[in-house]
Amino acid sequence: MRRAALRLCTLSKGLLAPSRGLTQEPQNPENVFHIREVRDKLREIVGASTNWRDHVKAMEERKLLHSFLAKSQKGLPPRTMKDSYIEVFLPLGSQPELREKYLTVQNTVRFGRILEDLDSLGVLICYMHNKIHSAKMSPLSIVTALVDKIDMCKKNLSPEQDIKFSGHVSWVGKTSMEVKMHMFQLHGNDFSPVLDATFVMVARDSENKGPAFVNPLILESPEEEELFQQGELNKGRRVAFSSTSLLKMAPTAEERTAIHEMFLNTLDPKTISFRSRVLPANAVWMENSKLKSLDICHPQERNIFNRIFGGFLMRKAYELGWATACNFGGSRPFIVAVDDIMFQKPVEVGSLLFLSSQVCFTQGNYIQVRVHSEVASLQDKEHMTTNVFHFTFMSEKEVPLVFPKTYGESMLYLDGQRHFKSMSAPVTLKRHYMVEP
C-alpha cells in the first residue's frame, strides 16, 4: 500500500525535516529568485522564443546544443543537493500588485496558481542541478513526469502575506530526478510551512525527442543519505503500486466483498432482479457526480519546449476537480492532498483538451475526485489520454456516499478508496485551513 499522501508538515516529522534543514544554509544570492524571474530564467536557460512565430527558429537553434549532451552519466560531474537548492519569493504581502492573479473570491489563495508555480520551480531546480558552468544555455529539455504527492499543512493561506518556496534535487536516476519542494507563508516574523511536494522530472535531449543523462548526486550528510534512500523507496513503491493497479489485476478479496455489499444495498427489495437498482438514502450515483470541460490549448499556455505547460494542465484539472467536489458536497471544499499525477504524453499547442471529473469515493467530510484528461488535435478526432489526476478534498459538511452502478465504476470506486487510504495520518484539518481553487 502507498505511503502517506497526507502528513502534517511539522518540522518534527520524519524525513521532511532534514530536507527543510537545507534552508538553514547561508543563502547564495544567485539561487534566490523573485517569482517573476523564474520563467525568464528558464527561457534564458533553454533559449525559448518570446514570440510564437519564432518558435520553429528557436527549436532549430536548440538542435545545435545536441553536441553538449553527455554520452554517459559517468562523463558528468557529480552535484550536491545544495547545488540545486533554490529559494523563490512570492511577495503577495509586500507587492499587492501580484495578488490579483492568486486571489479567489473568498479572499484566499488560488491553489491552481500554486500548482503552476511548483511546476516551473521543479524544472528550474533540475536545471540548477545540471548546470554547465561554462555555458549559458542547457542542452537538456526537462519535463515533468510525475507529481508524486503534495502534502498540505494545517495553515491558512492568506493572499496578503508573503510566500516563500524552496527546493532541491533529492534523488537522481540515469535520466530522471526527484525534486522536493516546500512552501512557507509569513506569520508574524516567521515563515511557517504550508505544503511539501515531491515531483519527478525527466531529462530529454535538446529537441525533447529522446532521453538524456543527468549529473550524478553526491551525498554530504546522513540527512541527505536518508533523503536519497527515501527517493529509492519512492521509486520501488511506485513500481509496486502500478503493478497492483486495477487496470492490471483483480481487486483483493476484501475489496470484492465491499463492492458486492454495495451492489446488494442497491437492489430493489420489491423485485427479484439484478437489474432493478435503487439508490440508498443519502447517496448519489457516481455517474451523476460528473463535470466536464473543454479548453483550446493556445500558444500562450506553452512551455519552454513549445508543448503545453504541465502547470496549466494541473490548474485546469484542479479547478474542475474543485468545482466537482463543491457541486457534490454542497459546500466549500478544501484541498488536502494531491497525488500520483502522471504526465504520460506531451500536449501539443493547438490541441483540444477534454477534462472529465467525477467523485469516485467519499467518507465523512472527504471527497476523492478523479480527473481524466485527454487531447485531440483539430484535424484528427482520435482522443488520447495524457493524464489522470487524483485530488482529496475536505468539505465543510458531511457529504453523501457515492455509489457505483457498473463494474467499471466499481473499479474507479476502489481506485479512489486506495488513493484515499494512502493517507496514513489522522485527518485533523479544521475549518481555518483554507486552500481553495
Ligand SMILES: CCCCCCCCCCCCCCCCCC(=O)SCCNC(=O)CCNC(=O)[C@H](O)C(C)(C)COP(=O)(O)OP(=O)(O)OC[C@H]1O[C@@H](n2cnc3c(N)ncnc32)[C@H](O)[C@@H]1OP(=O)(O)O
Ligand atoms: C510569451 C512568452 C512565451 C515564451 C515561451 C516560453 C514560455 C515560458 C513559460 C515557461 C513556463 C515554465 C515551464 C517550465 C517547464 C515545465 C515543464 C513542463 O511543462 S513539461 C509538460 C508536462 N509534461 C510532459 O509533457 C511530459 C509528458 N510525458 C513524456 O513525455 C514521457 O512520458 C516521459 C518523457 C516523462 C517519460 O517517457 P518514457 O518513454 O517513459 O521514458 P523512458 O522510458 O526513457 O524513462 C526515462 C526516465 O523516466 C522515468 N520515468 C518515466 N515515467 C515516470 C514516472 N511516471 N514516474 C517516475 N519516473 C518516471 C524512468 O524511470 C526513467 O528514469 P531513469 O531510470 O532513466 O532515471
